[in-house]
Amino acid sequence: LAKTTQPISMDSYEGQEVNITCSHNNIATNDYITWYQQFPSQGPRFIIQGYKTKVTNEVASLFIPADRKSSTLSLPRVSLSDTAVYYCLVGGYNDMRFGAGTRLTVKP
Amino acid sequence: NAGVTQTPKFRVLKTGQSMTLLCAQDMNHEYMYWYRQDPGMGLRLIHYSVGEGTTAKGEVPDGYNVSRLKKQNFLLGLESAAPSQTSVYFCASTGLAGNTGELFFGEGSRLTVL
Numbered sequence: 276l277a278k279t280t281q282p283i284s285m286d287s288y289e290g291q292e293v294n295i296t297c298s299h300n301n302i303a304t305n306d307y308i309t310w311y312q313q314f315p316s317q318g319p320r321f322i323i324q325g326y327k328t329k330v331t332n333e334v335a336s337l338f339i340p341a342d343r344k345s346s347t348l349s350l351p352r353v354s355l356s357d358t359a360v361y362y363c364l365v366g367g368y369n370d371m372r373f374g375a376g377t378r379l380t381v382k383p
Numbered sequence: 384n385a386g387v388t389q390t391p392k393f394r395v396l397k398t399g400q401s402m403t404l405l406c407a408q409d410m411n412h413e414y415m416y417w418y419r420q421d422p423g424m425g426l427r428l429i430h431y432s433v434g435e436g437t438t439a440k441g442e443v444p445d446g447y448n449v450s451r452l453k454k455q456n457f458l459l460g461l462e463s464a465a466p467s468q469t470s471v472y473f474c475a476s477t478g479l480a481g482n483t484g485e486l487f488f489g490e491g492s493r494l495t496v497l
Contacts, residue, residue, distance in 0.1 A: 309485070318387075318473045318488025319426070362425065368414045368433060368477065368484055372442060373426040 279363050279374040286380050293350045295377050297363035300344050308339060308346045311362045313376070319362060323348070353381045385409055389474050389489035396464045396496045404459040404492050406474030414477045414484060415457040416441075417449060419470040420491075426473060432457055464496045 280298040287293045299308070307326050311319035323330055325337040325346070336349040350357060362376040387408045396402055406415065413434050418426040428441030432451040446468060448460045457476075461468060472492045477484030 311486070316491070318475070318491055319486070320488065321485045324485065360425075364486075369431070369439065371416055371431065371475075371477075371486065372428050373418070375425045 278365055278370075278372060281361075281363060281374055281377045283375065284378040284380070286382060287353055288382050289354055290352050293353050293357075293379060293381075295348045295350075295361055295363075295379065296345055297348070297365075297374075298345045299363070299365045302343050302365050303367075306365050306367060308337070308343075309364045310335070310337065310346075310348045311364065311373075313360045313362065319373075322361075350379075353379075355381050355383060357381050387474055387476055387487050387489040389472070389492045391492060392490065393493050394495070396461075396494065398465060398496060400464050401460070401462050402464065402494075403461075404472055404474075404494075406457045406459070406476075406489060408455055408457075408474075408476040408487070410476065410478055410487065411454070412476035412478040412487075413454070415451065416475045416486070417447075417457065417459045418473045418475065419443065419468075420473060421470050429459065429472075461494075464494075466496045468494065469496045470494060 309324040310322045313319040323335045323337045330337045338347045358381045360376040390405045416431040417429040420426045427443045430449040435454040438449045450458045474489045475486040
């Protein structure tokens with residue numbers, strides 16, 4: 276069974292806010308939720324990580340409801356350069372498995 | 384710091400040949416991982432290591448072997464390459480124990496098996 280489920284693709288326009296939701300119904304008590312961004316021909320890079328409630332950094336926000344069975348990555352005012360694949364990863368050091376990811380396309 | 388370095392970056396093999404991919408990290412990280420990524424797909428975990436001298440299987444370990452003789456290096460070997468192993472291979476490492484580690488990735492190694 277997949278640990279995480281995300282939409283396969285999303286389209287947006289420059290300047291809009293984008294929300295990508297990841298489902299992780301079997302999340303363990305000790306698991307953190309981490310989001311990564313991947314551009315073509317590059318390795319993924321860290322965006323944000325959280326355990327519960329809300330986390331915000333300079334590039335994104337992460338919303339995690341009380342039951343922690345899902346999480347939402349929020350990208351404010353996207354630009355063309357945000358076109359990439361976004362992955363949520365749930366698990367510990369011995370289970371660093373990625374799902375299929377969400378391909379975000381930002382249009383002018 | 385160089386971070387995570389993978390060598391070689393490109394390689395073409397014939398079916399049945401063997402090769403080794405090297406991953407080196409200079410961040411003193413305990414945990415290291417090898418992934419493969421096929422075109423248009425997500426990353427799949429091949430093997431991982433939780434410390435020097437340890438290795439463990441991931442999602443797709445068949446056809447690969449690994450070794451972690453030194454803390455900074457994690458080697459991925461293909462004993463008898465097959466066309467199905469044509470892929471981009473990514474190495475990653477993290478230094479935090481438990482569940483809070485941010486993965487740092489290398490630039491990838493593109494392998495083609497003819």
